[in-house]
Amino acid sequence: MGSESKVADQVNMPEELTNQLVLVIDSVISCLTMRLRFAWLLGSRGENYVEPNGIWARVSLEEFERWMIKHERTYPNNSEKERRFGIFRTRFESIELFNTQQEGKTSSFKKGINMFSDMTAEEFLSIYASCQNDDPSKYISSFGVDSTYDVAEDDYADIPPVSIDWRDENLVTPVKNQGQCGSCWAFAAVAAVEGSMAWNYGINTSLSEQQILDCSGNADGCKGGFTVAAFDYVIRNGGLNSEENYGYVAKQGTCDSSKTDEHLGRITGYKKVPPNEYDLAKAVAWQPIPVSISIGAGFQEYQGGILRGGCSYNPYKNKHTVLIVGYGRTEDHHEDYWIVKNSWGEDWGEEGYVRMYKGVNLCNIADNAISPLNTYDVERRKTITRNRRAVG
Numbered sequence: 001m002g003s004e005s006k007v008a009d010q011v012n013m014p015e016e017l018t019n020q021l022v023l024v025i026d027s028v029i030s031c032l033t034m035r036l037r038f039a040w041l042l043g044s045r046g047e048n049y050v051e052p053n054g055i056w057a058r059v060s061l062e063e064f065e066r067w068m069i070k071h072e073r074t075y076p077n078n079s080e081k082e083r084r085f086g087i088f089r090t091r092f093e094s095i096e097l098f099n100t101q102q103e104g105k106t107s108s109f110k111k112g113i114n115m116f117s118d119m120t121a122e123e124f125l126s127i128y129a130s131c132q133n134d135d136p137s138k139y140i141s142s143f144g145v146d147s148t149y150d151v152a153e154d155d156y157a158d159i160p161p162v163s164i165d166w167r168d169e170n171l172v173t174p175v176k177n178q179g180q181c182g183s184c185w186a187f188a189a190v191a192a193v194e195g196s197m198a199w200n201y202g203i204n205t206s207l208s209e210q211q212i213l214d215c216s217g218n219a220d221g222c223k224g225g226f227t228v229a230a231f232d233y234v235i236r237n238g239g240l241n242s243e244e245n246y247g248y249v250a251k252q253g254t255c256d257s258s259k260t261d262e263h264l265g266r267i268t269g270y271k272k273v274p275p276n277e278y279d280l281a282k283a284v285a286w287q288p289i290p291v292s293i294s295i296g297a298g299f300q301e302y303q304g305g306i307l308r309g310g311c312s313y314n315p316y317k318n319k320h321t322v323l324i325v326g327y328g329r330t331e332d333h334h335e336d337y338w339i340v341k342n343s344w345g346e347d348w349g350e351e352g353y354v355r356m357y358k359g360v361n362l363c364n365i366a367d368n369a370i371s372p373l374n375t376y377d378v379e380r381r382k383t384i385t386r387n388r389r390a391v392g
Contacts, residue, residue: 058093059088064085073118087117087120088113088118092117095113106333107305107308108306109304109305111301112303114303114347115345116128116348119300125318128295128320128344129295129296129299129320130318131184131292131320159282160284160285161285163326163329164326166195166287166288166326171288171325172194172341175343175345175346175352175353176209176343177343178250178344181250181251182221182223183221184320184321185221185230185292186212186225188291188323189227190212191290191323192287192372193231193267193372194265197266197374199287203264205264206243206244207242208242208245209248210243211240211255211260213252214252214254215237215255216233217233222252227321234265234266235269239262239264242264246259270370271370272368273366275368276366277361277366279366280365280366281327284325288323288325288341289371290321291322291323291366291369291370293320293322293364293365294311294314295310295318295363296312296363298311302348304349306330306355307354307357308357309362311364313363313364322340322343322354323340324369326338327358336357338357
């Protein structure tokens with residue numbers, strides 16, 4: 001005898017009503033099981049995990065509180081906590097819907113829950129897209145910036161290879177975190193100097209962003225700045241101290257002159273890369289290159305894959321400065337992409353990186369690229385690029 005008949009015999013109710021009751025009970029049990037499974041997944045796989053089949057429509061307060069603990073988030077009162085929970089829940093549902101709609105498509109782009117998930121898009125952009133809200137040509141350099149890019153008569157840089165990733169050559173330091181300070185301009189500039197120094201002296205050392213903030217002369221470095229201003233300071237000071245000796249505190253302070261005499265990171269100048277992606281590829285084939293991009297809310301939810309949108313196309317609004325460390329092409333769908341190092345920590349994106357679609361000047365990526373100059377081991381560079389197939 002089936003379970004439905006046993007229930008009917010015990011409570012003496014019509015079989016049709018019993019069947020309906022059993023379905024309701026099964027549905028409740030199934031729902032509870034899925035919620036418990038989600039809670040376990042969120043804890044064991046991290047905040048970026050999103051169930052690919054999109055089987056949950058809501059996220060509970062308890063799950064939000066787990067996220068708060070993971071990201072050390074606190075709120076001044078219960079009313080603010082409820083408001084943030086509402087933002088978080090809405091964002092979770094939209095991310096789940098987006099990823100479900102992406103299934104079966106050629107695009108690899110995925111969204112995910114991360115440390116920004118309790119923020120509105122406006123809040124996110126006001127903090128993390130405020131690095132440069134003006135025309136960089138208005139900055140008056142102490143040294144001048146050439147309008148063309150020269151690669152020291154190196155034939156191998158004139159034709160960019162089909163792919164390159166400077167992380168493989170130990171020219172890139174670990175991903176850092178700027179915190180809630182609009183200092184991305186300093187992080188990108190320092191990362192470029194680190195790459196340049198790795199070529200010049202064979203030393204991969206994390207250098208000081210705080211020294212740039214405190215000592216470069218920017219009125220408020222947490223409200224934005226220019227990469228060239230950072231480069232000017234490095235040239236003027238004769239170099240940078242290490243991050244270990246002049247640590248980052250995510251706010252601008254008074255320049256500590258006792259720490260500015262250590263010159264571990266140096267450059268001799270810089271040049272503007274012509275504003276097109278082919279010349280940008282040539283520059284990146286030479287070394288990691290800092291660029292200013294116009295970002296939109298799409299960056300807030302980026303989890304992985306090839307980013308194809310999420311930009312602000314006003315060239316002087318919502319600017320964020322990052323470092324291009326290479327480029328490549330996916331084997332499955334032959335998508336060309338830039339490999340971009342961000343400064344939002346390793347919990348964001350692909351362990352702190354984003355792959356941006358290459359070939360359409362996405363987010364104005366080629367418009368404001370600056371190449372640091374130094375004395376280089378040209379033969380070493382030729383060896384790396386010699387066996388690479390040129391772009392067709």
